Amino acid sequence: MCLGEGRFMIQLLHERVVQFKGSLLGFEELNEFSITAVEEDSPYAYMQSLQDESIGFLVATPFIFHPDYTFEIEEKDKTLLELKSQEEVAVFNLVTIKEPFTQSTVNLLAPVIINLTNGQARQVVLPPKSNYGTSELLFREIPEKSGE
Template identity: 30%
Template sequence: MSNSSISPDHTTTLEENSYHFAKGIPGFPELNQYTVVPQYESFSLLQAVDNPHVSFIIVDPFVFFPQYEFELPQDVQEELEINDEQHVAVRCIVTWHTQSEKITMNLAAPIIFNVEQQQAKQIILQNTPYTTKHPLQSRTNKQTKEEL
């Protein structure tokens, strides 16, 4: 597979399972095994197996931003052993806040899951309009990619 465009049509469901992050998650390189724990609706927890105190709220970005799209580099596909786009799930980390208008999603650094091989990696998108703290409000459902 060459660079592949990732959009809502090219992702799959992420089920409760354990995933290996070969290099950890940025800021947590020593934690390589994470479990996805479904929570409420489209939200899940990504919890470190070796340190359950380390967990991230994750969500399917396409639920909130249907126009979200990016290129998945060939080297990432090879590293995660992705041979079929049907085995790809994408999630983004959410920063929670008690005030809903301050809840944000990191669209600039999605987490790519190979659900078949149970491998994952957070990637940093280059030359993108997406931000690390994109507001996660109901009005964002109507935004186009240009507005992101």
């Protein structure tokens, strides 16, 4: 199962609860999170812990900001998530908010994969050969025009 296309899966998950089963890095004790779209047709959502109201994350659909982002989901993760087809897959990445917001970063090395059918979720770490990092700029630099 190869991923590399961008869709607004956030709307399909709006106000749903997903189960991480201890796979959210650094927050293994938290399993249930609600997904709430920031606004309609937005590439952003809030992922809020239902077990600890002080824990929440801004997540983004990566393909909007990094159209060339692609990776393979390992067989063990497909099994744990009970994935049967690529149409069931939603991918998000955690965003680190910076000032100004245009300097915010996204963790492309450890995407969050969600099964849209059953609400199972996992954060996975891609292999080193993926060439993705944990602090990639969310917004890529736009080259300035030369003025010629």
